[in-house]
Amino acid sequence: MKATSPTLALYPPGRGGGMVEYQLNQTRSISLLVRDKSVQLYIDRRLVSTGPGLDEELKNLEFRGGDSWSKGKVEFRDISVLRTDNNLAPADGQTEEADDRSAFLTPPGKDIDAALQLAEKDKKRVLVFVLDPLQQHSHHLKATMSSPETQKLIDANLVVVFVSDPEEKHIAGQVSDVSPAHPAWVLLKPDGTVAEKGDAAMGANRGLKWIQKLVAPQ
Structure with a gap:
């Protein structure tokens, strides 16, 4: 990257800690995950940089854009502030995934x-969930799947897959607008074509209506 390229970075640690170059009039999904031990910058659901944790209560957030020489002008839209009491270790993350899998009648692949x-053999479609086990996605997913009717409809109509990489084959670039604090989903036809996509942070009633819509005759 050139020194004057427009970049997005987390300060501290600054440009040396990782940055992403962007283009003018380009929309990017930006998330800050704030913990006691660290602050992480995600851009389009990818971890870009990790800065030091908070020594005291967070009182102000200042949003800026531009390059290393000037602030520039950036429009921020759809800003959400979400609380997550998540200080999970990797081993706890594995427990989270086991919890997620238990929310389905047939364990996801x-x-x-x-x-x-x-899916092609069974005349079904594929429902891919993009999950980060360290982001405490489990409570969102279990709430969405909590209706027995939802579980039965999924089991009868869909093949479910869990992945952690949003840039994996077939789904690359599809969920960049979903906050990393939420599980994302992508519905694929048997030929790999994306049919629908979205955010799986919802409760039992909305989850049931969502699945009923997904499995309705086309």
Whole structure:
């Protein structure tokens, strides 16, 4: 990157800690995950930089854009502030995934290509959830799946897959507008075409209506 390229970075640690170059009039999804031990910058659901944690209560957030020489002018839209009491260690993250899998009648797979083959054979579609086990996604997903009717409709109509990389084959670039604090989902046809996509942070009633809509005759 050139020294004067427009970039997005977290301060501290600054440009040396990781940055992303952007273009004028380009929309990017930006999230800050603030913990006691660290502050992390996510851009389009990818971790870009990690800064020091908070020594005292967070009182102000200042949003700026531009390059290393000037502030520039940036429009921020759809700003959400979400609380997450998440200081999970990797081992706890594995427990989270086991919790997520238990919310389905048929345990989700981890291979999108294998799921597409099965979907073609069984005349189903593939529902891919993009989950980060360290982001405490479990309570969102379990709330969405908490209705027994939702579980039965998914089991009868969809092949479910869990992945952690939003840039994985078949879904790359599809969920960049979803906050990393929420589980994202992508619905694929058996040929790998994206049918729909969205955010799986919802409760039992909305979750049921969402699945009823997804499995309705096309």
